[in-house]
């Protein structure tokens with residue numbers, strides 16, 4: 324079974340991402356990066372994470388794929404305290420959304436947040452293509 328199926332599929336993932344995004348927009352450290360928010364963010368982040376966790380590849384097929392997510396983060400200049408807060412809110416969204424609590428799933432969820440936020444932060448601060456994170460394709464999380 325994929326991580327995506329284990330966590331409850333699209334409904335459960337979307338619920339967690341929705342809670343996460345609401346908490347981001349209410350957070351004094353993160354909100355300045357996100358402004359007043361974008362209505363499509365929850366859908367796009369849900370699609371991205373679904374694909375990473377073994378669900379449908381809609382982010383690659385319909386939403387611009389990996390190159391687009393790199394481009395979106397470039398120039399944001401994410402700082403380490405913002406990256407850490409992002410991870411904390413992602414972890415707490417899993418609790419609030421009632422996602423499974425088994426250690427194996429939570430380790431996957433948390434490590435994805437940690438890794439993805441490192442990639443996003445590096446790409447957000449890259450001034451040349453050489454400074455981008457070496458990851459060049461959608462990551463895939465497996466058990």
Ligand code: HEM
Pocket residue numbers: 353356357360361364367368371386387391392395396399401405406409435436437438439440443444
């Ligand atoms: C696991 C780590 C991350 C993932 C999976 C991720 C994913 C995404 C996705 C899917 C989008 C929307 C792009 C689109 O429209 O297709 C996005 C946009 C954005 N992300 Fe990230 N991101 C991550 C980390 C971060 C971090 C650490 C920050 C800042 C602390 C950040 C800040 C932003 C901002 C400001 C936008 C643009 C606003 C928007 O499109 O709503 N991201 N990210």
